[in-house]
Amino acid sequence: MGLFRKMRSMLHDDWCSKCQSEMDVVHKQLYALPTQRVGQYRQQDDPAYYKKNLVPVEKKAQIPTGMYACGMHVYRCPQCGHRAVKLTVFLPVRDQEKTEQLLYFEDGEMDDFIWR
Amino acid sequence: MDKKIQKINYIYLLCYIFVPLMVVSAGFLLGYYLFHDGGVGAVVCFMGFPLVAILWWSFGGKLLYKQHCKKLIRELDERGFSRNQTFDGRGSTVVVDLNRGELALVFFWNPFDHYILPAKRIERAWVDDGAAGAGFLRGSSRVSFLFLIDGVKIRVDTFTSNKRWRMDSDYILTGISKADVMVDVLNQAKERSA
Numbered sequence: 001m002g003l004f005r006k007m008r009s010m011l012h013d014d015w016c017s018k019c020q021s022e023m024d025v026v027h028k029q030l031y032a033l034p035t036q037r038v039g040q041y042r043q044q045d046d047p048a049y050y051k052k053n054l055v056p057v058e059k060k061a062q063i064p065t066g067m068y069a070c071g072m073h074v075y076r077c078p079q080c081g082h083r084a085v086k087l088t089v090f091l092p093v094r095d096q097e098k099t100e101q102l103l104y105f106e107d108g109e110m111d112d113f114i115w116r
Numbered sequence: 117m118d119k120k121i122q123k124i125n126y127i128y129l130l131c132y133i134f135v136p137l138m139v140v141s142a143g144f145l146l147g148y149y150l151f152h153d154g155g156v157g158a159v160v161c162f163m164g165f166p167l168v169a170i171l172w173w174s175f176g177g178k179l180l181y182k183q184h185c186k187k188l189i190r191e192l193d194e195r196g197f198s199r200n201q202t203f204d205g206r207g208s209t210v211v212v213d214l215n216r217g218e219l220a221l222v223f224f225w226n227p228f229d230h231y232i233l234p235a236k237r238i239e240r241a242w243v244d245d246g247a248a249g250a251g252f253l254r255g256s257s258r259v260s261f262l263f264l265i266d267g268v269k270i271r272v273d274t275f276t277s278n279k280r281w282r283m284d285s286d287y288i289l290t291g292i293s294k295a296d297v298m299v300d301v302l303n304q305a306k307e308r309s310a
Contacts, residue, residue: 038293066297091293098289 013086016077017106023084027074027114032057036068038091041100047109050087054113060092068100074114085110121233121268123208125226132177136169177224184227185209192220197232201301203294205260205272212301217309219302221270235305239264243295244271247283255280259291261298272298 014023031054036042044050054070063069071088087110089101143165151158185204192199192211200214211220212235219238222230241263246256259275275291282288 038290038297065300066293091289093289093293093296096284096289098286098293 013102013104014073014075016075016080016082017084018082019077019080021077021079023075023077023082025073026076026083027072029072030057030060031055031070031072032063033068033070033089036089038066038068041068041091043101045103047105047113050103051110051113063092066091069097072110072114082106083108083111085114119231121221121231121265121270122226122229123223123268123270125228128228129225132173136172140166140169177227181222181224181227184230185222188220188222188230191230192232195232201298203272203274203298205274206276208270208272210270210272210298212305214301214305214308217305217307219305233265234309235302236309237265238302238306239267241299241302241306243292243299245283245288245292245295249280255282255285256288257281259288259295261295261302263299263302274298 014025015021016023033050033053034055035053050070054072057063057069060069069090069092071090073086073088075084075086077083083106085105087101087103087105088099089103091098091100143161147158147161151161188209188211189199192213197211197218197220198213198215199211201210201212203210207224209222213219217235218232219235220230220232241261244258244260244262246258246260247254249255257277257280258273260271260273262269262271264270274294275287277287
């Protein structure tokens, strides 16, 4: 995970990249990522990969042991209307999470997946 | 199928340690008595023999173990064993067939033997996260999964380190997750075992 992205996530991951306003979370969803297992994680940056492989789940307990999960946050800026999607790929381990990758999509790459 | 599990072949263990030592000693003796005045023979005896011993300790055991693992995999494939989950730990390899409810085991210190058993012989399987210490010192240097077969405890490490890591470190969490997966798989195999 890049240092800049990590810092951004820790500090202002919900700030609009256009007008720097605080964005609203308009949608949240947890997904299982059955193609990624512990010990065999391969970094993926292509939104098409996530569109193809994410399986929506209600809660973390539904994700089998050793399978990666993905948290999706959809943001919308109340000032300029800019939208962004943050994907957090993590490994659920008992009551903790090992974050593997943070992805930001700000050009509507995930829109057809979210609003289908 | 019903033979008792032997994790360590003590004859092999002693040979592993002492045969190279004997080779080194033999080299020194030969060098001393036959090449007392030096020369190529002395170099071979005083350096070549110890080199062979060091190579054995460094690579020989591992090569032998890997060869046996490959042999086991070939045998499993011939028997129609579905390798649903394989875990290569330090010192042992566990292969599980969830369809038949069987598991196969091979140990580093017993590389001439392997075991293919019905998983119903597993009495218990659990995870040891190795957590020790209190407060901010709480951490671990080893995570493993363990299981009991016929009273023999088998420990397979999923993470080891020469330093202690915090319990929320990526290494420890990955080790715990791998161990949890293996315990789940062993329990599933046990349930499906005839």
